[in-house]
């Protein structure tokens with residue numbers, strides 16, 4: 123049931139404040155401000171020398187954000203790969219390793235094959251899934267369900283942000299178990315996570331403006347998305363969403379890679395979506411943005427008030443989100459990126475919930 127929405131995707135985007143609240147309440151202890159992930163001991167974070175993460179598509183991009191968090195908060199090295207590469211590259215693994223799989227459906231063929239490979243090598247297996255009765259869930263030693271509810275739109279939206287919420291809690295849990303976070307640091311990070319329902323609700327209030335910029339975007343044939351640090355996977359996600367829904371060719375890049383090739387694409391016809399919360403590396407992203415502006419690129423900047431005040435150029439459009447802590451930023455910044463893809467597709471008249479050539483669950487290799 124789509125309720126009052128035109129598409130399942132719109133409904134699922136708007137459900138995020140609520141389902142993030144549900145998911146978080148499963149993984150954090152609000153009374154003590156601690157991560158509280160049942161079953162995490164199966165992954166043996168304390169003695170682990172690396173964590174292997176494998177997934178496809180948007181779920182892979184959630185894992186990529188997870189890598190930044192596990193490395194930063196738990197000092198745990200992460201090897202992440204897309205499942206269709208991982209399964210064929212003969213990674214050495216042993217019973218000392220733990221592997222984490224991320225899948226909304228729990229049925230993705232390449233992700234399942236990667237899981238079976240890791241299992242055959244003796245690794246401990248964990249899975250973040252949205253369908254707890256799925257094959258991937260059944261074959262894992264421990265599952266961390268996202269409480270997103272059924273996701274009908276082919277484009278993954280609420281499952282993605284809930285995967286991020288689970289990964290954030292897991293990274294903090296790992297940080298505590300490995301002794302890399304003090305109680306005070308963990309409590310602060312957990313209380314920042316509890317802001318997610320409020321922050322994502324505020325992010326949704328930019329929809330009218332996003333609709334306007336999407337009308338412009340729908341005239342483009344190519345688009346670029348740029349970001350650094352945890353905004354880099356969100357740039358990749360923005361580009362993936364735009365191409366799968368609107369069929370506009372889009373690429374996401376780490377902003378620092380611009381001068382290593384993609385800057386050659388910049389002219390006055392290409393919209394460049396820059397994802398840049400005002401954080402410790404904001405200045406670095408701004409200098410990349412100025413390189414784009416100097417070549418006539420049309421900038422759509424997604425930032426906060428401080429970022430908007432200090433961007434030094436005049437972007438065509440600025441989407442202003444509330445100021446927020448680093449840990450919640452990739453989750454909240456995912457929403458404008460989803461809304462841009464959604465509204466652009468609506469302007470293009472494509473089949474938003476069932477884009478051409480795509481299936482909700484990719485059970486073939």
Ligand code: M6R
Nearest residue numbers: 179180181225226227230277278
């Ligand atoms: O069910 P899964 O999470 O394993 O699916 C993985 C990808 O097929 C999926 O995320 C795909 O990239 C989406 N259509 C993206 O919106």
